[in-house]
Amino acid sequence: MTVVIDVRRDDRQGPPRAGAEELSAHGVLFVHSCASAVAPHLEWALARVFGTAVNVDWASQPIAPGSVRAEIIWHGPQGTAAKIASALVSFSTMRFEVSEDPSAGVEGERYAFTPTLGLFRATIGSHGDVLVHEDRLRSLLAGARPEGVSSDARADADRRDTVTRTR
Numbered sequence: 001m002t003v004v005i006d007v008r009r010d011d012r013q014g015p016p017r018a019g020a021e022e023l024s025a026h027g028v029l030f031v032h033s034c035a036s037a038v039a040p041h042l043e044w045a046l047a048r049v050f051g052t053a054v055n056v057d058w059a060s061q062p063i064a065p066g067s068v069r070a071e072i073i074w075h076g077p078q079g080t081a082a083k084i085a086s087a088l089v090s091f092s093t094m095r096f097e098v099s100e101d102p103s104a105g106v107e108g109e110r111y112a113f114t115p116t117l118g119l120f121r122a123t124i125g126s127h128g129d130v131l132v133h134e135d136r137l138r139s140l141l142a143g144a145r146p147e148g149v150s151s152d153a154r155a156d157a158d159r160r161d162t163v164t165r166t167r
Contacts, residue, residue: 003057006075007050027081027100027108029072031056033064034094042094045087050076078106085111089119102126 034042039058046054058068074080081100088096095114101124102108108124123131 003055003070003072004074005046005050005052005054005072007052007077024075025078025080025100025103025106026073026075027098029070029074029084030097031068031070031072032095032097033061033067033069034091034096036066036068038091038094039068042088042091045091046072046084049080049083049087050074078103081109081111085113085119085121089113099124102128107131 029046031042036058039056043054043056046056054072056070056072058070061067061069074084078100081098084098088094088098092115097110097112099110100108107126108128110122110124110130112120123133125131
């Protein structure tokens with residue numbers, strides 16, 4: 001059920017550049033469920049990303065009759081996970097995860113897609129942990145409200161605080 005795709009170097013391009021190995025990445029694409037009729041289209045989309053034919057060894061998905069699943073291990077240039085996610089997100093009925101492992105000087109990425117929740121992206125640190133960047137935390141804190149306090153009540157309290165400080 002696992003397919004391996006390696007597009008790090010094409011022999012027609014001549015010998016590898018110095019440092020080319022450092023620019024390569026690897027990861028995994030898990031297709032959790034995809035309609036059987038859509039599977040060939042998914043293979044064509046992956047072929048456009050990798051620049052080579054992709055033949056996936058599909059297995060039936062027992063919890064979703066009429067669906068298939070697959071696991072694809074890939075090797076390619078950095079940023080390949082984002083390209084895969086971009087290519088597959090248009091298949092709005094499938095569920096997938098694609099990850100790119102961290103490599104020298106570059107954090108990894110994990111993308112997950114479901115029809116109801118859409119696309120999610122997380123940064124993966126060098127030890128495999130999910131990183132939450134400062135901007136994401138600031139955004140969460142800016143939108144947070146104390147439980148039971150409406151935004152109007154908060155604005156009133158902010159105005160009272162401002163008036164009290166100016167006296």
